[in-house]
Amino acid sequence: MFLEIKNLSKTYSNGVQALNNLSLDISTGMFGLLGPNGAGKSTLMRTIATLQEADQGSIHFDGLDVLKEKHEIRKILGYLPQDFGLDPKAKAEEMLDFFAVLKGVVDNKQRKEVVRNLLVQTNLYEHRKKNLGTFSGGMRQRFGIAQALIGNPKLLIVDEPTAGLDPSERVRFHNLLSEIGENIIIILSTHIVDDVSELCTKMAIVDQGTVLFNGEPAKAIDSMHEKVWKKIIDKKELESVKKQYKLLTSKLFTGKTEVRVYSDTPLDNGFICAEPNLEDVYFHYISSGRE
Numbered sequence: 177m178f179l180e181i182k183n184l185s186k187t188y189s190n191g192v193q194a195l196n197n198l199s200l201d202i203s204t205g206m207f208g209l210l211g212p213n214g215a216g217k218s219t220l221m222r223t224i225a226t227l228q229e230a231d232q233g234s235i236h237f238d239g240l241d242v243l244k245e246k247h248e249i250r251k252i253l254g255y256l257p258q259d260f261g262l263d264p265k266a267k268a269e270e271m272l273d274f275f276a277v278l279k280g281v282v283d284n285k286q287r288k289e290v291v292r293n294l295l296v297q298t299n300l301y302e303h304r305k306k307n308l309g310t311f312s313g314g315m316r317q318r319f320g321i322a323q324a325l326i327g328n329p330k331l332l333i334v335d336e337p338t339a340g341l342d343p344s345e346r347v348r349f350h351n352l353l354s355e356i357g358e359n360i361i362i363i364l365s366t367h368i369v370d371d372v373s374e375l376c377t378k379m380a381i382v383d384q385g386t387v388l389f390n391g392e393p394a395k396a397i398d399s400m401h402e403k404v405w406k407k408i409i410d411k412k413e414l415e416s417v418k419k420q421y422k423l424l425t426s427k428l429f430t431g432k433t434e435v436r437v438y439s440d441t442p443l444d445n446g447f448i449c450a451e452p453n454l455e456d457v458y459f460h461y462i463s464s465g466r467e
């Protein structure tokens with residue numbers, strides 16, 4: 177399976193350019209789309225999900241023209257949007273049954289089976305009679321995945337699914353995503369670096385509507401070998417470090433500040449070489465892109 181996005185551009189009527197000639201190839205497996213808030217991720221997700229038009233460019237999925245053959249794409253698409261409203265009084269099982277009807281699962285017996293399996297898969301079976309209004313954030317997101325999986329999609333889009341989840345809910349949601357299978361394309365849009373490092377074999381970093389990096393997280397981390405340097409400093413030194421070096425991150429560490437900076441050449445002055453991680457990669461590309 178292959179999703180090919182070519183030269184996609186979108187400017188909203190208020191003049192904001194959300195996508196700027198963006199191209200991306202995505203193959204089977206879990207793909208992480210990583211970028212800060214406002215990078216254009218949701219715009220891209222909604223465009224692939226046929227919910228909004230682009231000004232220019234094309235998207236193809238296994239020979240289908242996504243922007244033109246919307247009806248065909250919707251048959252093989254599962255979408256978990258960033259914000260989705262649910263009737264708080266509806267019960268999980270009833271609502272899922274309703275969504276399954278909308279997706280065209282008309283046979284009663286088959287639909288019962290589909291709904292049951294999805295509730296089991298998303299660990300919601302014991303909550304099936306509960307009102308959706310009583311669900312926690314994590315349960316809501318798992319319910320969102322259950323509805324997105326109706327009809328066995330070949331392309332599953334999940335937009336910022338872990339924002340607002342507590343750590344244990346996040347782990348549960350990650351486990352669920354990783355169990356869905358490697359035989360479909362899953363696009364996970366997120367601003368959380370750990371979502372990508374824990375789940376995705378391929379990724380892109382986007383900012384200001386363009387792709388800054390596209391490849392494997394592990395290779396990207398390798399490419400930063402001996403280029404990340406760290407030092408514990410006094411908070412008051414931070415401004416001068418920012419002026420002098422390419423700052424990646426600064427974090428409080430037992431009351432002191434640990435800075436990580438990027439440099440192609442070895443640094444002295446108290447800096448030591450650090451093991452690179454995906455966060456370093458992310459901030460390196462974002463700051464280079466904005467320079």
Ligand code: ADP
Nearest residue numbers: 188190192194212213214215216217218219220
């Ligand atoms: P992300 O999902 O990465 O946070 P978005 O695609 O939501 O990014 O937004 C990209 C940019 O487009 C932002 O500057 C945002 O404010 C703007 N934007 C998004 N949707 C609209 C809209 N419907 N009308 C006008 N501007 C929008």
